[in-house]
Amino acid sequence: MEELSPKxxxxxxxxxxxxxxxKKLLEVIKRCNILFINDAEARELFETPSLVAAGKxxxxxxxxxxxxxxxEHGSLLFTDGKIxxxxxxxxxxxxxxxxxxxxxxxxxxxxxxxxxxxxxxNLRKAIVYGSSLASYNVEDFSLGxxxxxxxxxxEKRYGLFKEIVQF
Numbered sequence: 001m002e003e004l005s006p007k008x009x010x011x012x013x014x015x016x017x018x019x020x021x022x023k024k025l026l027e028v029i030k031r032c033n034i035l036f037i038n039d040a041e042a043r044e045l046f047e048t049p050s051l052v053a054a055g056k057x058x059x060x061x062x063x064x065x066x067x068x069x070x071x072e073h074g075s076l077l078f079t080d081g082k083i084x085x086x087x088x089x090x091x092x093x094x095x096x097x098x099x100x101x102x103x104x105x106x107x108x109x110x111x112x113x114x115x116x117x118x119x120x121x122n123l124r125k126a127i128v129y130g131s132s133l134a135s136y137n138v139e140d141f142s143l144g145x146x147x148x149x150x151x152x153x154x155e156k157r158y159g160l161f162k163e164i165v166q167f
Contacts, residue, residue, distance in 0.1 A: 012036040089135035107133035
């Protein structure tokens with residue numbers, strides 16, 4: 001395999017690769033910095049019912065972070081010795097959840113690229129930013145809602161999200 005040259009590489013997998021190319025998939029994951037994976041895939045790939053155990057296995061592989069997506073229930077972020085749990089942004093109306101996980105991961109990576117900071121504190125902010133974007137994604141079919149929002153809309157929802165989780 002060729003070496004990856006970017007400073008920060010994220011990967012998002014799916015059950016097809018877990019079931020058909022598990023060994024190769026694990027080799028590729030080890031070459032990345034951040035793994036995005038949904039809860040069912042994490043349990044399957046790491047052969048454990050515990051999401052905490054799965055997250056720790058990712059970190060033990062040498063990655064900087066593991067992000068386990070739990071759909072409308074939010075996500076778990078694992079870094080070396082730390083766990084951060086973020087809820088999903090509460091919505092009354094959900095039209096189509098297709099692509100929400102990809103929007104979430106793209107939002108996280110976009111925030112990290114924009115800020116050029118992958119510290120634990122900034123990763124937590126990125127998780128909330130990604131969740132804010134994903135919440136817009138599910139409010140319409142396909143990219144309908146995402147095509148019509150502004151950076152101001154995103155920042156406003158990010159602020160509301162922060163208020164929801166602050167205690």
